Amino acid sequence: MPVKIRLAxxxxxxxxxxxxxxxxxxxxxDGKYIERIGLYNPNTNPATIELDFDKALGWLNNGAxxxxxxxxxxxxxxxxxKKHLLEGVRKGAFDExxxxxxxxxxxxxxxxxxxxxxxxxxxxxxxxxxxxxxxxAKVNESRAAEIAxxxxxxxxxAKxxxxxxxxATSEEEVAEESKAEEAxxxxxxxxxxxxxxxxxxxDxxxxxx
Numbered sequence: 001m002p003v004k005i006r007l008a009x010x011x012x013x014x015x016x017x018x019x020x021x022x023x024x025x026x027x028x029x030d031g032k033y034i035e036r037i038g039l040y041n042p043n044t045n046p047a048t049i050e051l052d053f054d055k056a057l058g059w060l061n062n063g064a065x066x067x068x069x070x071x072x073x074x075x076x077x078x079x080x081x082k083k084h085l086l087e088g089v090r091k092g093a094f095d096e097x098x099x100x101x102x103x104x105x106x107x108x109x110x111x112x113x114x115x116x117x118x119x120x121x122x123x124x125x126x127x128x129x130x131x132x133x134x135x136x137a138k139v140n141e142s143r144a145a146e147i148a149x150x151x152x153x154x155x156x157x158a159k160x161x162x163x164x165x166x167x168a169t170s171e172e173e174v175a176e177e178s179k180a181e182e183a184x185x186x187x188x189x190x191x192x193x194x195x196x197x198x199x200x201x202x203d204x205x206x207x208x209x
Contacts, residue, residue, distance in 0.1 A: 002026075005059060005066040005074070007040060008033060017041040020051065020070060022059050035059075040073055046117060051077050061086070078107050 002025040007018035009030055020038035027033065037059070038051035056079045060066070066074055074080050085099040094102075 003034065003059070003062075003064045005037070005056065005064050005070045007067070007069055008036075015043060017043065020056075020073065022064055025065075038073075045121060046114065049073055049077060051079070053077065053079060053082075057082055078103065078110065081106055 003022060004025045005020065005022055006029070008021045008023075009016050009018055011017045018040045019033075019036050020040055021033035022035045022037060023031075023033035035055070037055045038049065040050075041048040051073070056074055056077075060074070060079065060083050071080065082103055085103055088094055089096055089099050
């Protein structure tokens, strides 16, 4: 029967992950399968791939045909490269030791690229975080400046409103002080008049005598 290596969908809506399975090509996509050989989770960055290398290679050598997505996953993990090298050994192009050496060199280069990508993603995430913090700090400074300006404006308005009242109070105080001074200035005259009256009476008595 025709056998395929393909993906079987699992997980919730908008957050799916996939089992890498070997199944009859006539079976439903998420139906029964012969064997599960790995897991593919595209929700992480980079995507998470768990694969039984030997089983995947064995099924390929037995004639299983991968779908396009499954082929890309197998190629990413080096299964397709190993199959290609083994075919070269069978054709006599080179021996198994050379095939193994080439495969190890290819895997080392692949791991270096993957690690470089992971480090770049981490660096980009750190840079983005720093930019967000700087933007937030700038917004906070702008808000603080606006609040300080509002407080300053309110204080100026309050001071301007209080100034006329203080001027009116000062004018009233000056007027009261003026009245008090006038009253104080008039009191001695009254006393002098009162003091002169007994003197006039004494002069009158002396004249009569």
